[in-house]
Every structure is written in C-alpha cells, then in structure tokens.
Amino acid sequence: MSNDISPLVLKIAAALEKRHQSLALAESCTGGLVSTVITRQAGVSSFFKGSVISYANSAKAELLGVPEHLLNVIGAVSEPVAKYMARGVRKQFGSDWAVSITGIAGPGGGQPDKPVGTVCFAVVGPGIEVFCRQQFENNGREFIQKASAEFALEYLWTQIHQV
Structure with a gap:
C-alpha cells in the first residue's frame, strides 16, 4: 500500500464523523484488507460498523442478497x-455508506473477458449508487489486492466528497 493511504482514511473518517454517518464494507478478492487498513486507525468505531468477507458465491447470495x-x-x-x-452490506449493518x-x-481464475486483475467496485450512500470496473496489472495477487483496497478507498472518498 502506498504511504498515502493513512491520510485518506483519516479524511474519510473526518468527513463521516462530521456528518454523523457510518460505513460498512463487503469484500471478496481483498479478503478484508480494506477493513484492516481502516481499523489500523484508532477511533474508527465512531463511523465504521463492520464488514462482510464474502469470498464464496454462496456467501454473496446468503449474506448479502446477491441473486x-x-x-x-x-x-x-x-x-x-x-x-x-x-x-446488501449497507442493509445488514444499517450504515449510511457501503x-x-x-x-x-489471481494467479488463476482469469478468462479472456475477465483476466486476472479485473475488479469491480460499488459505492452506495445517501442518494448515490455508483459502480465501476478496473483492470489492474497482473503483478501478482498481493499487488492486485493492495491496488484494489487503495482504489476502493479513493472511490469512496470521491463519492463522499461530491455529496
């Protein structure tokens, strides 16, 4: 992770705390990495409600309501x-943002239309619902997970900052 990630978490925390809003996460390929990055900061219980690591499709369906x-x-x-x-995670935790x-x-699992490094993101919040697909370089599993975690926090900050 870049050294810029902690200040980003602090900015997200400050914005959510100021608005008395909360956050929950649903992570698959990052396996809880975003949650780990957030909870490295003291005092995040003021806005961070929790996360679901839904790695298996059955968990996505059963825990988050994915059809x-x-x-x-x-x-x-x-x-x-x-x-x-x-x-689904927003509903589970009753959070303002998700x-x-x-x-x-990787290293396996890629297909021609979805190669290794393909990652999809969504941010849902008050009056906002956005999603996107990113293609990260296939520089190994850890690189993709870290790049995804960093992008997720940047994507969230962009949405919070616009509201």
Missing part, C-alpha cells in the same frame, strides 16, 4: 454483483 441467477449468468466479478453486494469489492486477484 443466485445473477452469479450464475454473469458471474461474481461484475458491476451488478458489486452493486448488490454494497446494497463499499463493495469483487474481482480476480
């Missing part, structure tokens, strides 16, 4: 699945 037919037809690594994950991450960190 099974969606997982079967378009797959877990897609913008619609990311959107359902964010909606971020989701689902992707292929």
Whole structure:
C-alpha cells in the first residue's frame, strides 16, 4: 500500500464523523484488507460498523442478497454483483455508506473477458449508487489486492466528497 493511504482514511473518517454517518464494507478478492487498513486507525468505531468477507458465491447470495441467477449468468466479478453486494452490506449493518469489492486477484481464475486483475467496485450512500470496473496489472495477487483496497478507498472518498 502506498504511504498515502493513512491520510485518506483519516479524511474519510473526518468527513463521516462530521456528518454523523457510518460505513460498512463487503469484500471478496481483498479478503478484508480494506477493513484492516481502516481499523489500523484508532477511533474508527465512531463511523465504521463492520464488514462482510464474502469470498464464496454462496456467501454473496446468503449474506448479502446477491441473486443466485445473477452469479450464475454473469458471474461474481461484475458491476451488478458489486452493486448488490454494497446494497446488501449497507442493509445488514444499517450504515449510511457501503463499499463493495469483487474481482480476480489471481494467479488463476482469469478468462479472456475477465483476466486476472479485473475488479469491480460499488459505492452506495445517501442518494448515490455508483459502480465501476478496473483492470489492474497482473503483478501478482498481493499487488492486485493492495491496488484494489487503495482504489476502493479513493472511490469512496470521491463519492463522499461530491455529496
């Protein structure tokens, strides 16, 4: 992770605390890394409600309400699945904001239309619901996970900052 990530977490924390708003996460390919980065900072319980690590498709369906037919037809690594994950974790925790991450960190699992390094994100918040797909360089599993965690926090900050 870059050294710039801690100041970003502090900015997110300050904005959410000022607004008396909360955050929850749904992580798949990052396996809790974003949650770890956030909870490295003291005092985050003032805004951070928790996270769900939904690595398996069954967890995405059972814990977050992602429709099974969606997982079967378009797959877990897609913008619609990311959107359902964010909606689901927001509902589970009753948070104001939610971020989701689902992707292929490798080394295997890639396909021609979704190579290793494909990661989908969603941010759901007050009056906002956005999602995107990023393609990170296949520089190894750890690189993809770290790049995804950093992007997720930047994506969240962009949305919070615009509201």
